[in-house]
Amino acid sequence: MIGVLIFPDFQLLDAAGPISVFEIAARFAGGVPAIRAMAIEPGAVRSSSGVEMVARSTRPSAAITTLIVAGGEGTRAAAACSKTLSFVRGMARRGVRVASVCSGAYILAEAGLLDGKRATTHWQRTRHFVATYPWVKLEPDQIFVRDGDVWTSAGITAGIDLSLAMVAEDFGEEVAQKTARQLVLYHRRSGGQSQFSSLLELKAPTGRFAPLLAWARENLDAPLTVEDMAERAGMSARHFSRAFIAETGTTPSKAVEKLRIEVAKARVQSSSEAIERVAETTGFRDPERMRRAFIRAFGQPPQSLRRAARAG
Incomplete structure (x- = not known):
């Protein structure tokens, strides 16, 4: 099951992009989409656009195999929330594949998941990120970066590229390509492509x-x-x-x-x-x-x- 962690003032596309990718990919793979929006405070969670997404609690999380952490205007508050950090750390300790979209990398960094690891985030946040987390091996010019079971991606739409790469790993390149075509993407960008x-x-x-x-x-x-x-x-x-x-x-x-x-x-x-x-x-x-x-x-x-x- 795919878990997408959201919080007040999250960026809507950071969550909706990966959700759509995994939904379409599951259907092409002959399965039923298993995706859950999650939040520390469940219920209707307001995005930075004002549009709300209904999220379930983070407590029943045993079925989650991949956790994607959104970014957005509310990232700073989320990264300072001890419950959020504890949840993310716990998922990582269980061996769950953990990923972030855009500024969601700040949450992974605060949780200690990026210590000594390669990572990326939105290019506009590079200077602040480097100054705040000098122990992270930031690769500021990448669309997405994978270091073991931890994935990070650049701004907003790069979360779609990251999700397609995960789909290729889970279901094969053919399903990933079909999913990209269904999304009417010109081509699927590799992680090494520059922002x-x-x-x-x-x-x-x-x-x-x-x-x-x-x-x-x-x-x-x-x-x-x-x-x-x-x-x-x-x-x-x-x-x-x-x-x-x-x-x-x-x-x-x-x-x-x-x-x-x-x-x-x-x-x-x-x-x-x-x-x-x-x-x-x-x-x-x-x-x-x-x-x-x-x-x-x-x-x-x-x-x-x-x-x-x-x-x-």
Whole structure:
């Protein structure tokens, strides 16, 4: 059974998205949907939109095999609720697969489920999350992350991608693909695909690393290792990496990749320059490496973006 934990001022789609995925998948798998909305205070729970969802108590939870924790405006209060944290910890101790959508990662972090683990959350919350939970190995540029039986996802619709990945694990890839088509999704995004919105943050960087990023943009054909960037910033590599994540919301290597993708995309779409040449001069070196980066960021390879730009 799938349990979806909600609380006052939760984000409605954080709960409704996964619920719809598992409902449709169960029918394709030939079963009956077994899904339960749960809350510490059962009954009608008001979402941040004002729409209410009826939730059952968290007490009869023995049948739950997967727990999905919603996010939303009420996350801070939920993460400070001892009953909520105790429930989440108890489910994890039982070996239940636990997941969060968007800011629901704060609840998992407060419960101690993310200690020393890889995780992600919405890109807008990255800086605050890193500062609050430095012991969590945050991967701020991912759609969703799995570390053992703990799953975390980025903002809102990424919860659908996470749920589809769980469906693929539970019922197989065919059922997951059928479910995605039923939901009229263009394609099922992998966990490694970038949160596209985070790419926008580096287009006009501000703060103390702005000069460094401007220099990197002008020298994309150089290796631009963490050590290279730390030396230019006058910092040790370890201190530089921590400070850079706190300032920009992403790792130095991911930032460099974003800059390379941004420049490469513009050249792919606006010129007839050979893909191999674009890869070489933007620092990807290998066209295959650039292709994989494009698929993570845009869900399409460079050739598809070029064809679309020409068609447009």
